[in-house]
Amino acid sequence: MKKLLLSASAALMMFSCQKDETTNTQVDAAAHRGCASHEVLERQMQEDPALASRMASIENFTNEAIKSGRLVNGVIEIPVVFNVLYRTAAENISLAQLQSQIDVLNADYSATNSDYNTANNPYSAVRSGDYGIRFVLDQVIRKSTTKTSWGTNDVMKNAKRGGIAATSPTTKLNFWVCTIGGGILGYAQFPGGSASTDGIVCDSKYTGLSGSANAPFNLGRTATHEVGHWLNLRHIWGDATCGNDFVADTPLHDSANYGVPAVGHRSTCSGTPLEMYMNYMDYTDDRGMYMFSAGQKDRSAAIFVSGGARNSFAQP
Numbered sequence: 001m002k003k004l005l006l007s008a009s010a011a012l013m014m015f016s017c018q019k020d021e022t023t024n025t026q027v028d029a030a031a032h033r034g035c036a037s038h039e040v041l042e043r044q045m046q047e048d049p050a051l052a053s054r055m056a057s058i059e060n061f062t063n064e065a066i067k068s069g070r071l072v073n074g075v076i077e078i079p080v081v082f083n084v085l086y087r088t089a090a091e092n093i094s095l096a097q098l099q100s101q102i103d104v105l106n107a108d109y110s111a112t113n114s115d116y117n118t119a120n121n122p123y124s125a126v127r128s129g130d131y132g133i134r135f136v137l138d139q140v141i142r143k144s145t146t147k148t149s150w151g152t153n154d155v156m157k158n159a160k161r162g163g164i165a166a167t168s169p170t171t172k173l174n175f176w177v178c179t180i181g182g183g184i185l186g187y188a189q190f191p192g193g194s195a196s197t198d199g200i201v202c203d204s205k206y207t208g209l210s211g212s213a214n215a216p217f218n219l220g221r222t223a224t225h226e227v228g229h230w231l232n233l234r235h236i237w238g239d240a241t242c243g244n245d246f247v248a249d250t251p252l253h254d255s256a257n258y259g260v261p262a263v264g265h266r267s268t269c270s271g272t273p274l275e276m277y278m279n280y281m282d283y284t285d286d287r288g289m290y291m292f293s294a295g296q297k298d299r300s301a302a303i304f305v306s307g308g309a310r311n312s313f314a315q316p
Contacts, residue, residue: 033217033258033283036152036180036187037229038239043153044193054192058309059246062232065302072132072304076314078173079138080105083164085145085156085178086204090212093177097208098140101175104209104220105135105227108280108290115290120263122274126249128297138172149181154197166196170312173230174199175223177207185222188229191309200226216259219286228281228292231300232309236281242269249295250276260288 045051065071080102086092107113109131116127143164150156156163156176166174176199180186186202205214206222213220234245237253252269257277261284266272276282280289281296304314 033222033225033256033285034183034185035222035225035229035235035283036182036184037190037226038235040152040154040187041190041193044189044197048194051192055190058192058232058303061307061309062246062299062302065305065308066298070305071298071301072314075132075134076304077134077136078313079171080135080173080175081139081141081167082137083156083167083174083176084140084142084204085147085150085162085164085176086142087145087148087179091179091204092142092144093204093207093211095140097211097213098177099137099208100210101208101220101223102135102137105223108221108224109133109135109227109292111291113290115287118278118290121278121291122264123276123278123291123293126293126295128292128294131292131297131300135173139167141167145178148179150178150201151181152184152187152201156201157197157199166199169195169198171315173227173313176201177204179203179205185217186226188226190229191232191303198230200230202226216285216287221280221286221289224280225289228296228300232303233281233292233296233300235283236276236279242267245281247293247295247299249293250279253282256283257288258283258285260285 082098084092111129141164145162147162155161156178157166159165180201180203185206186200188200189198202222205212206217208220236245236250237255238244242252242254251273252267253275254268257275261277265275265277267275277284278288278290280292282289302308303310305311
């Protein structure tokens with residue numbers, strides 16, 4: 001449908017040079033989704049010159065695994081450690097709210113979400129189906145703080161700076177819950193980064209289904225989106241005008257979509273394809289996103305095979 005996969009060298013150049021639209025991180029979270037994963041990746045690459053090379057190797061490995069069909073079969077169980085940093089009672093979200101987030105992740109990644117069969121989906125033929133991943137609430141760690149916001153510099157992951165250090169990050173998904181600020185709902189670390197900062201971060205206001213969760217991001221899809229990054233998925237517009245998300249069955253997008261686009265919304269990219277605005281890796285409201293593509297599933301599965309960046313999670 002689009003996008004020849006890049007060679008490792010081309011991917012390396014893209015990782016090093018590609019810029020996101022600055023407006024994406026400046027918008028009001030009450031009106032638009034804000035994910036800082038791409039900006040965090042660019043910062044981490046500046047701090048760690050070897051990261052781009054590691055990610056290029058992961059990209060090459062992913063391409064070969066998909067082409068050879070060497071993907072993991074069966075179900076992978078991923079323990080989740082919630083690291084809750086709170087200043088107010090509202091930020092100290094309940095166990096029930098955290099469990100509701102686990103439930104959303106399991107529904108969205110197994111394609112059992114209630115809106116999976118939404119009518120008039122022009123991309124129903126390439127929906128992913130069950131990802132073969134199950135999330136289990138493993139532990140909740142709570143810590144009181146005086147900080148009003150944490151930003152996107154991974155401070156919440158540093159115990160010496162008032163945060164909570166990652167727990168067993170090579171075998172457990174660490175999920176930090178805190179007030180991020182700056183209109184950012186969440187961000188994630190892509191495969192290849194430091195183990196000490198590996199995981200995802202979501203603002204407490206957009207975590208789970210109850211308590212402090214605020215519409216239009218009150219259906220737990222912020223975490224679904226961020227876990228997608230953790231599973232090696234890019235934003236569907238490739239963080240550039242008509243950019244590449246390294247997935248063959250997703251159409252070119254000229255930019256992020258916000259709100260809930262009308263059925264039939266088309267890209268301004270070459271061929272004016274119908275955009276896959278219902279994809280979890282777009283910026284639509286929670287009620288407007290309800291699917292991954294089969295190609296995205298294959299891309300994520302490749303990181304769990306022998307030699308893959310997250311193979312340790314696939315071990316018994």
